[in-house]
Amino acid sequence: MTNALFDALLARLQDTDATVRRIAVLDLADLDGEAHVPLLIQALDDPEASVRAEAARALEAFESPASVQNLARLLSDTDEEVRAAAAQSLSELKQPASAAYLVPYIGGSESFVRAAALRGVRELRVAASLAPALDALGDADPLVRREAVAVLGYLKHPEALPALTRILADDASFEVRRAAAGALGYADGAQVGPALLAALKDGAWQVREEAATTLGKLRLAHTPGALVAALDDPFWQVRLRAARSLGRLRSHDALPGLMAALEHTISNLRKEAALALGEIGAPAALGALQAAANDPDPEVRKSVRLAIGQIGAAA
Structure with missing residues (x-):
């Protein structure tokens, strides 16, 4: 960036009109290179919330210690839009080293900050986030607990399994229990199978749905009976x-x-049933599949054709 361009943008960032300053931030975001990042960081302190939010969004593309640290402090901004923009940019972090600047915020005094910090470190998969995430499972805010579960699911650490199975069984929030059912997909099935089977009878269909999915991923030999029973669940999503x-x-x-x-009346369920019959490959299913060959939904018809072909190939 030339000195003249820098001076022009700096002047616009100091203009008395907030709209001029916000457009200057948008122009900065379109520039190549990182020489202008200090100006974006400077804009995070603008008195106008819309300018701060725009700068926070722009910094998503420029990950560095300075940008991460300054975005993290904006998680406590007085404006909701600014906080949300900072949290979104932090959720896109890619460098594991950035986690060091976020982990301390997991123990912050505001639940929004704690949840955003957990979300930010989730995909970075750093060992330093294990202990804070385990502690956060006891947080009073279900959003924080759900983000903590997600962190543990990404870490895939055996030490987290007892806590995740407890959360699956006991947490008061069905969203947290659902997240736990999904997070257990990395586990040794023998350790978590009983908890997932119990979750197939959870009072919330969303938890039963996730438990059914995870049981399939783990491919546990003793689970088909419970999953067969789930084909009669009141909710088609679980089926x-x-x-x-x-x-x-x-x-x-x-x-x-x-x-x-x-x-079934739901075409997505008919499609999945056809695909499952194809994977099983049993000739006994051919009659039912052939009867479904003229299904009104083209996606179902396609799945039926694939299943008939699979069964024929297996035979």
Whole structure:
């Protein structure tokens, strides 16, 4: 960036009109290179919230110790839009070294700050976030607990398994329990299988749906019976995930339930049932699949054709 351009942008950032300053930030965000990043950081202290928010959004593309530290302090900004913009930019961090500037905020006094810090370190997968995330499972705010569960799911650390299974069974928030069911997908099935099977009977269908999905990922030999029962769940979303998992498990016990699902009113469930029958590859399903070949939904018809082809190839 030339000195003349720098001086011109600096002058606009100091203009008395907030609109001029905000447009200057937008122009800065379009520049190549990182020489202008100090100006964006300077704009984070603008008296106008819209300018601070725009600068916070622009810094998403320029990850550095200075940008991370300054975005982190904006998590406590007085303006909601500014806080949200800073949190969003921090959630896009890619460099593990950046976690060092966020981990201290996991213990902050404001729940928004704690949740945003956890979200920011989640995909960085740094060991330093393990202990704070485990502590955050006891937070009073369910949003913080849910973000802590996500961090632990990304870390895939065996030490977190007892806490995650406890959260799955006992947390008061179904969103947190749902997150725990998904986070356990990295585990040794023998350790978490009982907790996931119990979650198939959770009072919230969202938790049952996630548990059915994770059980399929873990491919536990003793789970098909519970998943077959889930094909009769009152919520079609749970039935769909159970069908998908039963296909992965190639469970012949699921054939009657899956064939019945080919006639369900929800086309997405009919499609998943057809795909699952194809994965199982049992000739006994051919009659039901052929009867579904003229389904009114083209995606279902396509899945039925694929399933018939798979069964034929297996035979």
